[in-house]
Amino acid sequence: MSSVLVVEDLTVVYGRRRRGRVVAVDRLSLQIEEGTTFGLVGESGSGKTTVGRAVLGLVRPASGRILVDGGPVQHLALRAAIEQGKKAQVVFQDPTGSLNPARLVLDTLREPLRIHERLKRDASTRAAEALGEKVSLAPGMLRRLPYQLSGGQNQRAAIARALAPTPRLVVCDEPVTALDVSTQAQVINLLVDLQRQTRVAYLFISHDISVVRHVSHRIGVMYAGRLVEVGDASSVSTSPSHPYTQALLAAVPVPDPARQRERRSRRRALAGAAVDDALPATGGCPYRLRCPWTDEVCQRVEPQLRPVGEDHLVACHHAERAVLAGQSAEPAPAGQGSTADS
Amino acid sequence: MSLVPAPEVDAGSQSSIVTDHALRRVVRTFRSQPLAMAGALWMALVVVTAIFAPWVAPDDPNAQNLLHVFAGPSWHHLLGTDNLGRDTLSRLIFAGRVALPAAAIGVGVAVGIGVPVGLAVGYVGGLWDRVAMRVVDAVLALPGLVLAIAVVGALGPSLDHAMITLGFLASAGFARLTRGVVLAVREQPYIDGARVVGESTPHILFREILPNALGPIVVQATLAFAHMLLFEAALSFIGLGVQPPQASWGSMLTDARSQIGNDAFLAVPPGMAILLTVLSAQLIGDALRSALVRGRESRGRAARASRWRTRAARVAPRSLDSQPRPDRVLVVEGLRVSVGTDPGVTVVDDVTFELGRGETIGVVGESGCGKSMTALGIIRLLPTGARIASGQVILNGRDLLALTDRQMDSVRGKEVGMIFQDPKGSLDPAFSIGNQVSEPLRLHLGLSRREAWSRAVELLDQVKLPRASERAHDYPHQLSGGQLQRVMIAAALACSPDLLIADEPTTALDVTVQGKILDLLAELRSELGMAMIFVSHDLGVVADICDKVLVMYAGQVVESAAVDELFSTPRHPYTQRLLETLPGSVMPGASLARIPGQVPPAESWPKDRCRFADRCEHAGPICVGEMPSLRPVEGSLTRCIRAEEFRTVEAVR
Numbered sequence: 001m002s003s004v005l006v007v008e009d010l011t012v013v014y015g016r017r018r019r020g021r022v023v024a025v026d027r028l029s030l031q032i033e034e035g036t037t038f039g040l041v042g043e044s045g046s047g048k049t050t051v052g053r054a055v056l057g058l059v060r061p062a063s064g065r066i067l068v069d070g071g072p073v074q075h076l077a078l079r080a081a082i083e084q085g086k087k088a089q090v091v092f093q094d095p096t097g098s099l100n101p102a103r104l105v106l107d108t109l110r111e112p113l114r115i116h117e118r119l120k121r122d123a124s125t126r127a128a129e130a131l132g133e134k135v136s137l138a139p140g141m142l143r144r145l146p147y148q149l150s151g152g153q154n155q156r157a158a159i160a161r162a163l164a165p166t167p168r169l170v171v172c173d174e175p176v177t178a179l180d181v182s183t184q185a186q187v188i189n190l191l192v193d194l195q196r197q198t199r200v201a202y203l204f205i206s207h208d209i210s211v212v213r214h215v216s217h218r219i220g221v222m223y224a225g226r227l228v229e230v231g232d233a234s235s236v237s238t239s240p241s242h243p244y245t246q247a248l249l250a251a252v253p254v255p256d257p258a259r260q261r262e263r264r265s266r267r268r269a270l271a272g273a274a275v276d277d278a279l280p281a282t283g284g285c286p287y288r289l290r291c292p293w294t295d296e297v298c299q300r301v302e303p304q305l306r307p308v309g310e311d312h313l314v315a316c317h318h319a320e321r322a323v324l325a326g327q328s329a330e331p332a333p334a335g336q337g338s339t340a341d342s
Numbered sequence: 343m344s345l346v347p348a349p350e351v352d353a354g355s356q357s358s359i360v361t362d363h364a365l366r367r368v369v370r371t372f373r374s375q376p377l378a379m380a381g382a383l384w385m386a387l388v389v390v391t392a393i394f395a396p397w398v399a400p401d402d403p404n405a406q407n408l409l410h411v412f413a414g415p416s417w418h419h420l421l422g423t424d425n426l427g428r429d430t431l432s433r434l435i436f437a438g439r440v441a442l443p444a445a446a447i448g449v450g451v452a453v454g455i456g457v458p459v460g461l462a463v464g465y466v467g468g469l470w471d472r473v474a475m476r477v478v479d480a481v482l483a484l485p486g487l488v489l490a491i492a493v494v495g496a497l498g499p500s501l502d503h504a505m506i507t508l509g510f511l512a513s514a515g516f517a518r519l520t521r522g523v524v525l526a527v528r529e530q531p532y533i534d535g536a537r538v539v540g541e542s543t544p545h546i547l548f549r550e551i552l553p554n555a556l557g558p559i560v561v562q563a564t565l566a567f568a569h570m571l572l573f574e575a576a577l578s579f580i581g582l583g584v585q586p587p588q589a590s591w592g593s594m595l596t597d598a599r600s601q602i603g604n605d606a607f608l609a610v611p612p613g614m615a616i617l618l619t620v621l622s623a624q625l626i627g628d629a630l631r632s633a634l635v636r637g638r639e640s641r642g643r644a645a646r647a648s649r650w651r652t653r654a655a656r657v658a659p660r661s662l663d664s665q666p667r668p669d670r671v672l673v674v675e676g677l678r679v680s681v682g683t684d685p686g687v688t689v690v691d692d693v694t695f696e697l698g699r700g701e702t703i704g705v706v707g708e709s710g711c712g713k714s715m716t717a718l719g720i721i722r723l724l725p726t727g728a729r730i731a732s733g734q735v736i737l738n739g740r741d742l743l744a745l746t747d748r749q750m751d752s753v754r755g756k757e758v759g760m761i762f763q764d765p766k767g768s769l770d771p772a773f774s775i776g777n778q779v780s781e782p783l784r785l786h787l788g789l790s791r792r793e794a795w796s797r798a799v800e801l802l803d804q805v806k807l808p809r810a811s812e813r814a815h816d817y818p819h820q821l822s823g824g825q826l827q828r829v830m831i832a833a834a835l836a837c838s839p840d841l842l843i844a845d846e847p848t849t850a851l852d853v854t855v856q857g858k859i860l861d862l863l864a865e866l867r868s869e870l871g872m873a874m875i876f877v878s879h880d881l882g883v884v885a886d887i888c889d890k891v892l893v894m895y896a897g898q899v900v901e902s903a904a905v906d907e908l909f910s911t912p913r914h915p916y917t918q919r920l921l922e923t924l925p926g927s928v929m930p931g932a933s934l935a936r937i938p939g940q941v942p943p944a945e946s947w948p949k950d951r952c953r954f955a956d957r958c959e960h961a962g963p964i965c966v967g968e969m970p971s972l973r974p975v976e977g978s979l980t981r982c983i984r985a986e987e988f989r990t991v992e993a994v995r
Contacts, residue, residue, distance in 0.1 A: 043852035043853075043854065043855075044823075044852055053534075056534075056538050057538075058534055058537065058538070076537045076538070078466065078543045079542075079543070080537075080540050080541060080542040080543065080545075081540060082540040083540075084538075084540065085538060085539050085540030086540075088538065089538055089539070090534065090535055090538045092531035092534070092535065093531075094531055097530050097531045097532060098531045098532050098535055099532050100532045100536075100550055100553070100554070101554065102553035102554045102556075103549075103550070103553060108532070111536065111539055111541060112539045112540070115539060115540045115541060116540065145363065150940055152940065158535070161535065161539070162535075164539075165539065165540075180708040180709050180879060181708070181879065181881075181920060181923045181924060182708060182919070182920070182923050182936060182937040182940075183708075183940065184923070185923035185925075185934035185935065185936045185937075186936045188925065188934055189933050189934055189936060192931060192933070207852060207853065208853070209853070210924070210925045210926050211925050213925070213926075213930055214925035214926075214928075214930050214931070214934070215925075215930070215931070216930075233930065234930070247854050248853060248854060250857075251853045251854045251856065251857040252853055252882065252926075253856075253857075253860075253880065253882030253883050253885060253886040254882050254885065254926060255881040255882050255884075255885050255909055255921055255924060255926075256885055256909055257885045257886075257905045257906050257909055258906065260882070260885045260886045264860075264861070264886065267857045267861075268857075268861060
């Protein structure tokens with residue numbers, strides 16, 4: 001089995017009492033092969049970050065199974081899970097929040113080396129400097145506090161820390177969101193290069209589908225805690241079959257005014273007639289309040305993931321119609337969306 | 343980056359750097375605060391004389407000399423003698439050997455119990471935390487001195503017992519303080535990172551979390567030390583501390599009180615000793631607080647401000663486009679913004695553009711290039727420390743920079759509307775959204791409360807907030823980010839301004855919501871005919887909504903062009919590079935173009951050569967010879983001296 005990560009029917013629920021119980025992740029399954037990147041996209045509140053935290057053992061799933069490198073993930077309560085640290089690591093969004101502001105970058109980098117390689121002080125310093133070199137951080141830079149480094153440098157240090165125990169999987173939770181475009185390109189290139197060198201697999205979580213498309217081999221689109229579309233990165237991005245994926249792709253503005261003028265009308269049509277940030281519906285299809293294709297079936301039956309192509313699954317009753325409309329640049333019919341509103 | 347020179351340190355002594363930083367801040371604070379310095383010196387004097395008491399004290403503190411009772415201060419006895427003829431100064435010095443260790447025991451017990459308990463319950467949380475905090479509340483409610491007296495009563499007079507009891511009680515405060523820091527730090531990504539790496543819980547508590555709490559703990563310990571000194575004096579005063587003939591400041595006061603009729607001066611030396619020492623501890627604590635605790639929060643800001651503390655470049659403003667247009671709403675001419683004391687550092691350098699009715703100009707560039715400073719300068723809302731050094735901002739024929747602050751208040755919100763990145767932070771959580779949208783209407787247009795409210799509902803409806811009349815009663819926390827941004831737009835448009843300044847208005851929103859907000863802005867713009875300044879780092883968004891674009895680098899406009907022109911034929915290498923770094927510009931997985939290095943801090947922006955040259959692959963000797971001017975090249979303006987050459991190079995590729 002070469003799957004580095006297997007997630008089966010993962011459900012995560014926040015809040016214990018009945019009141020305020022939120023199902024953050026709902027029966028989600030995915031797999032990541034060695035040396036590949038799985039991109040997880042979705043809007044804020046879609047549950048994508050929770051998936052990453054569950055994979056790392058930072059939240060306890062309500063049900064389901066998570067295997068990292070063949071072994072079940074242990075919830076990181078108070079006991080340290082050293083073996084797990086060798087398998088899965090993490091890079092977070094906030095470049096300053098990912099490093100302890102009260103410790104030197106070097107000390108943060110030495111930590112995994114001390115734990116996993118059992119290196120003594122001098123040896124771990126040398127190893128940490130070698131790691132720094134891998135992410136283009138000079139030894140002088142490592143002897144600073146995080147606030148003395150730029151966002152990109154902090155993020156590179158965070159990547160170095162994650163790679164220190166030579167993990168099989170790194171969960172990258174919005175690793176470039178807080179960075180400027182030029183710095184973002186540096187960090188993305190670094191992640192891609194390191195993957196080629198070490199065959200590490202990434203679970204790449206982002207709200208920015210253009211970044212996800214660039215780095216991923218496979219893409220999963222989350223809405224309301226569910227995977228609504230998943231498959232090969234190029235087929236998901238070139239022939240998106242879920243109306244939500246289509247809306248996401250259409251909404252990404254492209255740096256080309258002429259093309260963007262065309263895309264604007266498509267964006268308008270696909271974003272749906274309904275309220276912009278309508279809450280996901282309960283019962284039936286969660287996307288039906290925002291979907292231009294909604295009909296009576298969507299209200300009754302919750303769509304399940306079904307194949308629409310090779311390595312391409314979608315959870316939509318009307319995927320075929322949506323795809324057709326997507327191909328003929330003509331947007332979805334107006335007016336249909338409004339019937340199921342409110 | 344150049345803020346602090348890279349410390350050259352051998353392996354093995356790095357951890358001292360962290361404390362070095364703190365130490366430097368502490369030294370700086372004490373130097374700048376004479377009172378705190380005086381306190382520190384007095385405390386040092388007390389400590390040193392107490393340690394070396396047998397050598398520095400002029401006399402044996404218990405040596406009686408009944409021939410010399412109640413002697414006033416003299417050359418022989420600097421502070422006189424008491425009723426038994428003992429030298430007061432010597433007793434005072436030796437008393438320090440009682441007071442300081444007693445206070446240290448108290449503080450030691452308090453820190454030793456309180457900090458680990460606070461760390462543990464804060465980190466574990468849940469039931470443990472709730473129970474522990476109730477216990478802390480109960481302990482804090484106990485009257486310390488009374489309990490200490492009870493303990494001494496039960497175990498016999500012993501200062502140590504009393505101080506341990508008091509330390510135990512004070513530990514509750516330390517537990518609460520430490521727990522507070524833990525709660526703030528616990529949710530930080532780096533703690534999750536440490537757990538994922540496999541660090542053990544004690545290691546996380548003491549190596550990752552505790553260093554963040556050290557500042558507040560040190561401050562609290564110093565203040566607790568002052569309290570403990572007072573407690574010791576009080577206990578000894580009522581005879582429950584040290585026993586005669588041993589000297590203590592408190593027991594000396596007791597003696598003085600009984601002899602008050604014979605010699606009133608006896609009370610002065612111990613009283614002053616207590617007063618000055620306690621006061622010193624408090625002053626030291628306050629100074630440490632401003633160095634370690636407040637300094638922590640403002641450190642980033644201070645660091646950024648200090649980057650700006652060099653001389654500014656002086657470039658004469660010049661007019662660029664002399665063709666006046668009749669429909670122009672805004673003309674910005676040679677705008678220059680400086681930060682820091684005069685002359686300060688120029689962070690916006692000679693920005694010139696104009697804007698017609700219904701026209702939108704995008705301002706793009708990396709962070710730290712002066713985009714927001716330009717926008718804020720135009721409406722004179724610069725942060726403290728920044729000011730407009732020169733230039734003109736002419737809105738509808740009136741120079742905004744010549745207006746008084748009061749006149750400016752009536753321009754903002756009426757003639758110029760503003761929306762910002764973070765709608766949540768820009769709206770007041772205590773007022774309903776209808777209230778906040780109607781405020782500018784009442785303020786600027788003089789509408790009555792009722793008129794303003796119904797107009798506000800209309801506006802909320804116009805920005806497509808669903809069920810506007812009901813939702814006007816909602817408070818900001820009840821709305822989503824996209825809806826809040828709609829409310830912000832409604833408030834900004836309330837008085838139908840001629841100009842809308844939007845600073846990254848869609849950056850914090852989901853991409854589908856961003857699309858809707860962009861559509862809304864475009865629609866309102868054509869309806870109301872207002873001009874718009876749109877600051878954004880997202881070139882796609884700029885392509886979507888703008889008619890023309892200013893590209894800023896290091897405080898300067900490096901390219902200015904119509905939107906189609908800019909994206910199809912960028913004339914400045916920086917613009918071109920920005921476009922190439924976008925993930926959509928190459929095949930997935932292929933290496934993205936990158937701009938080497940980063941925007942240098944404003945203090946090191948050169949004034950006699952191209953500022954982008956260091957990061958530019960096309961740079962040659964000519965680029966570092968002089969500062970290139972913003973010059974027209976085929977309908978665009980560019981600040982690249984080799985614009986034509988580099989276009990050819992690109993074409994050949």
